[in-house]
Amino acid sequence: MSLQQDMELLRSIPMFAGMEPSRLKLLSFTSTRVSFMPGESFIRQGEVGDAAYVIVEGEAEVVIETAQGESVLSAVGKHSLIGEVALLHSGYRTATVRARSPLVCMKMTKDVFFHLLRDSPDFALAVMRDLARRVDRSTERLRNALVELREHQGAQHGTQA
């Protein structure tokens, strides 16, 4: 539970790695350590988001709620940054995040996040890079899913024929 530890933690995340120590200190100081219980959802799909989280300890799962029910998108662990998309985009949470184990996070609020974005071009660039990487990954997954779907349909056609 110390500022020094939080700074170390942030530094291990690519997005914050290149940040000046003084900025990192500001970010750490203005963040709060928050604790959640296993099974507790702390980001809820559709709600307005005003903070991003870095997982300090424990594991969480990202869940998408649809009319057909919910499906687990991915699991996130120590040192993951979550919830920043809502800060940058519409403000609405695109998925629900639920603690799998006792979870400790650093909660950083929107105003500090934006202050740093404006104040530090390197940080802004790092955020963009991170988002680009995610788009890339999503495209990859979509491609795989499409290929799978086609193969599946092909197989069905095969059996029918």
Place this chain on the structure above:
Amino acid sequence: MESSLLRFIVRHSLRAQVLIVLAGGLYIGIYYLTLDLPKAIINDAIDGKGFPKDFFSVGLGQIELLFALSGAYLVAVLVKGGVKYWMNVFKGKVGERMLRRLRFALFGSMMRFPPGHFARTPPSEMIPIITSETEAIGGTMGDAAIVPIMAGGTLVTALAFMFAQNVYLALSAVALYPLQIWLIPLLQAKVNGLTKQRTRLVRQLSDQISETTGAMNEINALGTVRFRLSQFSFNLLRNFELRFQIFKYKYLIKFINNFIGELTPFFFFTIGGYLVIQGDLTKGALVAALVAYKDLNPPWRELLEFYQSWQDARVRYDLVVEQFAPPGMLTEARQFGVAAEAQPGDAPSDTRLTAEAVSLIDESGLPLLENANVVVAHGESAAIVGPEGGGRRELALTLGGIADPTVGQVRLGGEPLQAISRDALSLQLGFVSASPFFFLGTLHDNLTYGLKRRPSTPEEPTSEQRRVAQEAAMTGNPTDDPNLDWIDYGLAGARDRDSLLPRIREALAASDLLDDVRELGLRGVIDPAKRLDVAELVLRARRVLMPRLSDPALAPYCVPFDVTRFNDLLSVGENLMFGAAVGDGIDAQNLAGNPHVMAVLEAGGIAETLAEAGMRTATTLADIFRGLSAGHEIIQRYSFVDKDELTALESAVLRLQRGGGTAAGEDRAKFVSLALRMVPGIHRLDVIDDDIKARIVAARHRFAVELPPQLRSSIEFFDRDRYIRSRSIKENLLFGKLAPGQDQPGSRMERMVQSLLEETGVGALFDKVIDVGLENDVGLGGSRLPAAMRQKLGLARILLKRPAILVLDDTGGQLEHAAQQRLVKSVLEHMRGRSVVWAMQSYGLARHFQHIVLVQGGRIAADGSFEELSKPGTPFHARMSQEH
């Protein structure tokens, strides 16, 4: 309202004015006497011959006659003064009453403005009209009869007297009056025109001021400060020019009057003197005429001045009234009519709501809604859906009785809405606007606002209440006393304030607000002496919770106040005191400034370590916030030290580093105080280690035992058996603090605590907590409430009134889908058997309604049940499939 000022005065103050005129007549009579007596004193008593004289059939000698006449003069002067005093006071009263009446009439007219008029008339124009513009009219209304009568009467009397003395003398006194009578109205007409312009300009100025206050963010963001300043300055220039011109004309009038006033004596002395020398006039008559002349000019000037102020008031009145009579004013019967009280056994009325060929056309002639026909049956639920700007909202507004159709009719049970008084309509139909307004006050005040439709009848009105009512009746004001209890409890199905609370909770539950209000209550601070019931329940609940919360598995989520342990969520100082600083005896911001605190710290051997910790804290904070300006939002929100203090602390650190010594005196106390203000679990500055924590805990005992008696009322110790007055209900309940992350509504800990309490039969506490939450202030216009909560509160306020029909405009539209669905379901459940008309953005949610109306392009595109409308190929289906 009356079309002219004269009519307004005659209609509402004729009796008072007649009374003034009568008093004026009396005054004039006595006045004449006071003019005539000096002549008699000089001619009959002083210069008289042939005494004893017959005076009222009594023979009087010269001295006796002098005393008798002088005595009569004295009495006349006294009576004259008395009458004048009464008249002036009465005149002031009449003026003030007329002003009250005028202002009230204007305010009443404003409340009858046609819907939509407010959008065109900014409040910044209404405010100066009702407040300052009427002010000048008030005085003139009081003067309306008395001044012309008094001044005119005095003038005529004085003139008559002079004519009686000598015609030439009298004629010379009034020789220049025709010139003034011709010239002054000409000049006054100029002033009138300028006054009109100036009044309009002042309204523009107040518009500009209010616009600027509202647009300050835009002006700053767009960098148009210079342009704005120049715009305002230009209007000030125009105002200056108008005012200066008015001043010039007014001064010219004054100058002419004074000049002529001074010119007259020239004729007067020449002709009067000539007549005396010629022997055509007695010396006594000349002196009396001189006295009369002295009195002649002031009333004449007063008359002229009254003419000017009357003209001024007349112009202002016309300007005011023209602004308060827009076309299409609503009738008084509709706006102010009071519904008959419902009698037990009254048949439930027909609540069928129908729109018959309704069109709504805006001012530019653009149709917003065309030929809409809708029937909402008794007890039916209907959703109005459609694209933004397509007429959905307008249909809700017309069905809710807020907007009147331009063509067609909306009927409630066969009767047109326009024919039903607002009061009667609001008893049947509740409308929830998309952005409800809230009044300054508590949540309770705002929730019960809709129930405030008539004052309770006091058992026996006090003499003060009677006086107030009489005064109100005299000025056409209502005699209702706003300070009485206005809540119509029966309307909500309650008898009194206490039995209303469960009804409020039901309305909150139906509006999905219980959690929000409960949280407000939990965060609230109460005086346990005043809310003994709450405090006792909290203590009972605390006893139930304490053993459960000491479960080590919960340690990361809730930190109890434990006298043997350091609490990371309390400040170091609070940890030392194991309590809170509440009185004036000790300053929580500067604990080290207190000798007792310092003594305890020194004795525990921690003062030095804390001073060190404070120094390091100051350095770190300075480091963190370097480069941010003093007022920066981030400093204000996150730092527990403001920038000025930080700068002072930083220079103290520098001083020490240069000096190479340890901190002493004031600097040392500052650093210790800073360390004591820190909350280790929140601020995480690594300066308070376990050793310090242990020593702080160890020092608690000494702090409490050796506490000087004069500080006893300033410290509130955390005692597990007592309610802590300075702490929130939540902290009292837990006898501890929730960790960040858990300290928010809906968190696991909160839910756990709630179900624990409900299981153990202390659930009633939550009802009380909600009641405490209701005592929170909503802020100006509800500004302290989040937008989503405002909408739900607007809904709860209407539900409390138990309307037979509920019309909602986009209520819940700002909520996320799941919450909106929850709200729709709970409202429909609550309103079961009663009608609901809900204009909403979501097509999917419309499935919960019996009846759906799709409005697009200002026309009704589909009308029917969800099953009928959701068939593929229909416009509703097309809209719904576009959603998400």
